Amino acid sequence: MLRREVLDDGFIMSPKNDFVFKLLFGDSKNKDLLIELLNAILKMPHDELEDIELSNTELLREFAEDRKGILDVRAKTKNGEHVDIEIQVLYTEYMAERTLFYWNKMYNGQIKSGDTYDKLKKCITINIVDFKCIEINKLHTSFHITEDETNQKLTDILEIHYLELPKLFDNNILKDEDDLVVQWMMFLEARNKEAFEMLAEKNEKIRKAYNILEVISKDDKARAAYESREAELHDQMTRLKSAKEEGIKEGIKTGIKTGIKEGLKEATIKNAKNFLIMGLDVDIVAKGTGLSVEEVQKINEELN
Structure with a gap:
C-alpha cells in the first residue's frame, strides 16, 4: 500500500474554501465544531444540538475531487x-x-405523495458568503x-441566515470581537498563522478547528483536492469577470451606436422644422430629409 505523503512547508488552507469548510464541519468526528458554529449562529440550546445528525458526508470518504460533489453541510x-x-x-x-x-x-x-403536512419540519438555511448581498449594516x-x-x-417553518464576510472590514458596521459569530467569521476569513493563533487564544473550539x-x-x-477546488473557483471567477467585461464593451458599443442614431434623428427633425418654417411643402421636406410624409406632417402640426 502506498504511503500518504505528509507535507510540512508552513502552508495553511483557507477555511472559507467550501471543500475545507466541509472537512472541518461536515465530518462526524468534528461534530462538536458544527454544534458550536450552529449554536453561535442560531442561539439554540445545546441539548437540541447534542444529537445532531449529519447527512451528505460522502465527499469526505475519499477526499473526492469530483466537481459534482455536494459541498454544503446538512444536518438534522x-x-x-x-x-x-x-x-x-x-x-x-x-442570491435571495x-x-x-x-x-x-x-x-x-421531507414528504412524499400522500403524506400529511404535519410531517413538515422547520428548515434553516445558513449562507456564509464572500460578498455583500444584504443592504443592512449588519454582519449577520x-x-x-x-x-x-x-x-x-x-x-417559524422558514429561517434564513446570511453571514457576509467582507463586512468584517467595513468600518461603518459595528462588530464585537467577543461575539462568537464574529469570531467564527474571523476564523473563516483568516489568512495567516498569526490571525489563526490569535483567535485560538480566545476560543477553545476555534483552537481545535485550527x-x-x-x-x-x-x-x-x-x-x-483543495488546490483542484481553488483552481476551479479561480476559473469560474475569470469566466464571470470576462463575461462582465465583454458585456460592458458590448453595452458601450450599443450605446454609441444608439447615441449616433438618435443624434442624427434629432438633427434631421431640426432641419425639417427649419424647412417647414421657411414655407416648404411637406412632400418636398420629406424627400429632402428622408423622413416619411406622416412624420413631417406631425412636425408641421406641432409647429402650428
Missing part, C-alpha cells in the same frame, strides 16, 4: 429540524432567489415570514 437537530450550511465565495446576483429555491427543495423533500442577518405591520410571524486545519493542510491528498 434533535427535534427533526433541517439545517443546511453553505459557504459561497463566488458572487451570485440573485437562489436561497429560496434550495430552501424549498429541502422543505418539499436572519429572516422569517412575518406580517408587514405587526411583524408577527406567520410560521489544529485540524493544520493537519489536513499537510496531507498531500487533501491538498491536491
Whole structure:
C-alpha cells in the first residue's frame, strides 16, 4: 500500500474554501465544531444540538475531487429540524432567489405523495458568503415570514441566515470581537498563522478547528483536492469577470451606436422644422430629409 505523503512547508488552507469548510464541519468526528458554529449562529440550546445528525458526508470518504460533489453541510437537530450550511465565495446576483429555491427543495423533500403536512419540519438555511448581498449594516442577518405591520410571524417553518464576510472590514458596521459569530467569521476569513493563533487564544473550539486545519493542510491528498477546488473557483471567477467585461464593451458599443442614431434623428427633425418654417411643402421636406410624409406632417402640426 502506498504511503500518504505528509507535507510540512508552513502552508495553511483557507477555511472559507467550501471543500475545507466541509472537512472541518461536515465530518462526524468534528461534530462538536458544527454544534458550536450552529449554536453561535442560531442561539439554540445545546441539548437540541447534542444529537445532531449529519447527512451528505460522502465527499469526505475519499477526499473526492469530483466537481459534482455536494459541498454544503446538512444536518438534522434533535427535534427533526433541517439545517443546511453553505459557504459561497463566488458572487451570485440573485442570491435571495437562489436561497429560496434550495430552501424549498429541502422543505418539499421531507414528504412524499400522500403524506400529511404535519410531517413538515422547520428548515434553516445558513449562507456564509464572500460578498455583500444584504443592504443592512449588519454582519449577520436572519429572516422569517412575518406580517408587514405587526411583524408577527406567520410560521417559524422558514429561517434564513446570511453571514457576509467582507463586512468584517467595513468600518461603518459595528462588530464585537467577543461575539462568537464574529469570531467564527474571523476564523473563516483568516489568512495567516498569526490571525489563526490569535483567535485560538480566545476560543477553545476555534483552537481545535485550527489544529485540524493544520493537519489536513499537510496531507498531500487533501491538498491536491483543495488546490483542484481553488483552481476551479479561480476559473469560474475569470469566466464571470470576462463575461462582465465583454458585456460592458458590448453595452458601450450599443450605446454609441444608439447615441449616433438618435443624434442624427434629432438633427434631421431640426432641419425639417427649419424647412417647414421657411414655407416648404411637406412632400418636398420629406424627400429632402428622408423622413416619411406622416412624420413631417406631425412636425408641421406641432409647429402650428
